[in-house]
Amino acid sequence: MKLRHSGHRAFLWVELLLGAAAVAVLLLMFRGNESPKKVAVIVSDSDSGEWDRFFAGIKQGATEQNLRIVITATDAITDAEDERAIIAQELAGGASALIVQPAPGEGTEEMLKEAAGSIPVILVGDEPLSTEAGESTFPISAPDSYECGRTLAEMMLTDYAGSLSGKTIGIVSAEEGTSKGEQTLQGFSDGIADQTGQAPEIAWTISASPGSSDLEQQIAEKSRVDLVAALDTASADAAGEAAEEKTLGGAVIYGISSSEYSAYYLDHDDIAGLVIPNDYDCGWRCITQIAGKLRNSRDEIKSGAVEIRTFRREDLFRKENEDFLFMD
Numbered sequence: 518m519k520l521r522h523s524g525h526r527a528f529l530w531v532e533l534l535l536g537a538a539a540v541a542v543l544l545l546m547f548r549g550n551e552s553p554k555k556v557a558v559i560v561s562d563s564d565s566g567e568w569d570r571f572f573a574g575i576k577q578g579a580t581e582q583n584l585r586i587v588i589t590a591t592d593a594i595t596d597a598e599d600e601r602a603i604i605a606q607e608l609a610g611g612a613s614a615l616i617v618q619p620a621p622g623e624g625t626e627e628m629l630k631e632a633a634g635s636i637p638v639i640l641v642g643d644e645p646l647s648t649e650a651g652e653s654t655f656p657i658s659a660p661d662s663y664e665c666g667r668t669l670a671e672m673m674l675t676d677y678a679g680s681l682s683g684k685t686i687g688i689v690s691a692e693e694g695t696s697k698g699e700q701t702l703q704g705f706s707d708g709i710a711d712q713t714g715q716a717p718e719i720a721w722t723i724s725a726s727p728g729s730s731d732l733e734q735q736i737a738e739k740s741r742v743d744l745v746a747a748l749d750t751a752s753a754d755a756a757g758e759a760a761e762e763k764t765l766g767g768a769v770i771y772g773i774s775s776s777e778y779s780a781y782y783l784d785h786d787d788i789a790g791l792v793i794p795n796d797y798d799c800g801w802r803c804i805t806q807i808a809g810k811l812r813n814s815r816d817e818i819k820s821g822a823v824e825i826r827t828f829r830r831e832d833l834f835r836k837e838n839e840d841f842l843f844m845d
Contacts (some may be wrong), residue, residue: 553585554811556804557607557626560618560642561594562728566776567750570842571641573646574800582808587612593728594620597628604632614807619643620693621727626653637810639803642697653715658803660794660823662697665773666704668748672827673771674711681709681717688722688766689752691729693738701773727751737764747772750779753791758781780842783830792843795824795841
């Protein structure tokens with residue numbers, strides 16, 4: 518009797534285990550048949566090479582998290598109302614979350630609160646929005662723009678033995694009217710003074726709005742300088758192209774950029790040095806945090822600074838930089 522009772526209990530355990538396994542398989546099959554939730558990515562001038570590595574990181578993260586990514590085709594987003602219309606279009610199309618580059622100008626914070634409602638939002642590509650109450654309530658993943666500018670200045674100083682005294686500099690910025698542009702310029706301006714406090718002469722400054730298309734010509738028309746500081750991707754691409762076309766009179770270019778074009782110009786000695794943000798990791802972290810929030814509404818999306826590194830030509834093909842410069 519004891520053996521029979523024991524055998525009966527073993528049989529029941531086997532049945533329970535098989536039943537649990539069947540339930541687990543059914544749950545996995547059900548989950549596998551669920552339609553992936555849609556995340557809309559809204560950035561200004563989405564076809565620009567500036568976003569290539571960022572999009573690559575987002576796509577990799579979306580594959581891992583079973584999310585559907587829609588990258589909205591955009592030209593330059595000029596103001597909050599322009600962005601409001603794009604957000605409304607994506608929400609009407611079924612977006613469950615948004616990754617957004619905030620539009621320049623007044624009213625963007627309030628617009629985002631009204632347009633997005635309660636769905637998860639993370640901001641990219643700019644500094645936290647300022648409001649009457651202080652910084653934006655939205656989380657943001659972006660490089661520290663001030664630090665990018667200051668790091669660019671330090672690259673110049675390193676290459677010229679710690680002093681730019683007697684040098685003339687031209688500055689190019691295609692981020693006019695954005696806090697990103699202002700902070701980058703401030704960081705560069707604070708950084709170019711040498712240890713004695715002496716700053717070089719700024720011969721000229723080109724300030725253009727995002728999406729400007731004639732930067733290369735504007736640069737070529739300026740007087741000759743010793744150095745050019747290109748403070749964003751569009752500026753670095755344009756300065757590199759001007760150098761390749763031999764319209765800069767031999768000026769040495771340093772830039773801040775996220776594009777493959779700028780890396781090409783660095784590889785061909787048209788640009789002497791680049792400050793490059795880790796946009797691939799930024800995109801991956803954005804989509805991973807969004808996925809966590811969609812799974813559990815109590816999860817918090819956290820702001821985070823994006824890593825930046827300095828690159829000269831010889832750094833491009835070092836093994837330790839392969840993941841950082843990942844472009845697929």
